[in-house]
Amino acid sequence: MLAAHRAYLLGWDVGSGAAGDLVTYRSEVPHASLNGVLRLSGRDPRDALAEARDRLDGLPRIWWAGPDSDAGTADALVSLGAVRVARMPIMAVAVEETATPPTPAGLRVEETTDLEEFVPAYARVSGVVPDGVAAVLEREKAFAADGTVVRLAGRLDDGRVAGTAVAWFSREVLTLYFVGTQPEHRRRGIGAAMTAAALDLARARGVRTAALTSTPAGESLYRRIGFRPVGAFELLSF
Incomplete structure (x- = not known):
């Protein structure tokens, strides 16, 4: 399910954010949910946050901190200045x-x-x-x-x-x-x-x-x- 979610949002990407330990997507659309970070794995949160801000500069964006990211990602980002805006359940049937x-x-x-x-x-x-x-x-x-x-x-x-x-x-x-x-x-x-x-x-x-x-x-x-x-x-x- 998480891989399918990443695949859909990467379909909006105009860059090359799919590879590596920091997965981002940039659509150039001025809407937060259509630009953002999808996964962080095995990367220092401080460095990742700086790079994500650079990649997505000039656009509203969100960071999806979910089960496919390193444990504690959301708390680490908040300690570095990110702000929690919502908690969205992942639902399945x-x-x-x-x-x-x-x-x-x-x-x-x-x-x-x-x-x-x-x-x-x-x-x-x-x-x-x-x-x-x-x-x-x-x-x-x-x-x-x-x-x-x-x-x-x-x-x-x-x-x-x-x-x-x-x-x-x-x-x-x-x-x-x-x-x-x-x-x-x-x-x-x-x-x-x-x-x-x-x-x-x-x-x-x-x-x-x-x-x-x-x-x-x-x-x-x-x-x-x-x-x-x-x-x-x-x-x-x-």
Whole structure:
């Protein structure tokens, strides 16, 4: 699961951050979750922090301190001036053991390749500033990574995109990203329907495990479907 997560975010990288004991990715998008550090292994935290700041200079960024980094990484970084901003559970489920929520009336979920429509929809609910949407679109068009990405749009009867999800297939795992619902359509079960559609894709492909990182607001939704915490990332600003 951790390798699949790294592979997806490295698909946004415009540099060469994948190699070595400090794995970074730089997308040039002015959005913290799309630039950052993915893993630190066998490296002095002080030196690693200085190099990470140099590699990612000029961009908002985050450090994912998780189970694939050296023990004590988050505490060491905080002692050097990094700031904890969130704790995100890593959640997983056996695909065949998931509950199937009902699809809201008037919603259909389908694969989309229309990035000009899809990117602004998920950017709106993912904290991407309006001036950053063009950069996100450029990177989505150039996305290349070790896996397969399927973009899902939840459409209303009038064709508007009310929900989004990115299904990432890598390392025999489905990992979910950008699961979101437009604010005016929330609390109708659209997020659950987007997640269920991605799980259906996994079943069709014979993929047995699904994973995601959840915000506190989304954790209860994923628990209802069957996901359970198996670890966590400490997210830090630096």
